[in-house]
Amino acid sequence: MIVIEHLTMRLTAGGRTVTILDDVSLEIPAKQMVAIVGPSGSGKSTLLGLIAGLDRPTSGVITLNGVEITRMSEGPLARFRRAQIGYIFQSFHLIPTLTALENVLVPLELAGIDRPTEHAREWLRAVGLADRVDHYPVQLSGGEQQRVAVARAFACRPPVLLADEPTGNLDSTTGQQVMDLLLSLHRDHGTTLVLVTHDRTLASLMHRVVALRDGRIESDDMIASPRLVGEPPL
Numbered sequence: 082m083i084v085i086e087h088l089t090m091r092l093t094a095g096g097r098t099v100t101i102l103d104d105v106s107l108e109i110p111a112k113q114m115v116a117i118v119g120p121s122g123s124g125k126s127t128l129l130g131l132i133a134g135l136d137r138p139t140s141g142v143i144t145l146n147g148v149e150i151t152r153m154s155e156g157p158l159a160r161f162r163r164a165q166i167g168y169i170f171q172s173f174h175l176i177p178t179l180t181a182l183e184n185v186l187v188p189l190e191l192a193g194i195d196r197p198t199e200h201a202r203e204w205l206r207a208v209g210l211a212d213r214v215d216h217y218p219v220q221l222s223g224g225e226q227q228r229v230a231v232a233r234a235f236a237c238r239p240p241v242l243l244a245d246e247p248t249g250n251l252d253s254t255t256g257q258q259v260m261d262l263l264l265s266l267h268r269d270h271g272t273t274l275v276l277v278t279h280d281r282t283l284a285s286l287m288h289r290v291v292a293l294r295d296g297r298i299e300s301d302d303m304i305a306s307p308r309l310v311g312e313p314p315l
């Protein structure tokens with residue numbers, strides 16, 4: 082369960098203070114899939130980054146599974162984030178000097194998971210890249226890089242996956258593959274999914290669509306009642 086209360090984010094740039102998020106409150110139950118939509122500059126990435134604990138709000142509170150992340154200091158927050166949150170960027174963000182396998186190994190080793198290499202190989206197999214483990218990011222297509230990024234984000238099986246336009250840099254077929262992968266993680270593991278997207282078709286695959294405009298929630302619509310683990314796929 083993610084609880085966001087009165088979240089405000091102001092930044093000062095060039096001597097001017099801009100309000101990027103303005104008193105946003107939102108509750109996302111465990112296992113829900115939510116799309117965050119809205120025009121460019123409406124605050125979608127800022128909101129996602131705050132939920133991930135990558136940034137600090139000006140005011141307001143975010144609680145993730147009962148833990149108030151907006152109050153945590155850096156060290157505990159980093160550990161909490163590794164265990165609880167997977168983050169997928171629009172532009173993949175793989176480490177260019179590491180192979181696909183090594184990229185997926187990073188979070189597993191940081192988390193001190195047993196037999197990390199075996200797990201990393203399993204995840205790469207799960208995303209259809211068993212024969213690409215030793216490839217470097219430049220040797221992979223955009224869709225393959227994003228699938229490595231999904232494997233990396235999900236390697237420690239976080240209950241929450243946050244994805245900022247994960248298909249934004251992909252053609253529609255490749256984007257569909259990545260989307261299928263995210264939906265299957267939700268289906269198989271009950272993962273809560275918060276997805277920023279410009280794509281209304283992708284948004285309609287979620288349970289709920291939250292639209293932002295000028296840093297405020299403009300609308301919040303349920304598409305269907307949340308499907309729990311074990312229920313048939315869409």
Ligand SMILES: Nc1ncnc2c1ncn2[C@@H]1O[C@H](COP(=O)(O)OP(=O)(O)OP(=O)(O)O)[C@@H](O)[C@H]1O
Pocket residue numbers: 092093094099101119120121122123124125126127128
């Ligand atoms: N570090 C910063 N300093 C000042 N303004 C910022 C900063 N980061 C973001 N902004 C501004 O905050 C607003 C919201 O940005 P954000 O990246 O959250 O939008 P977005 O909805 O994700 O847009 P897009 O769809 O283009 O990715 C924008 O107007 C942006 O210019």
Ligand SMILES: [Mg+2]
Pocket residue numbers: 125126127245
């Ligand atoms: Mg953005």
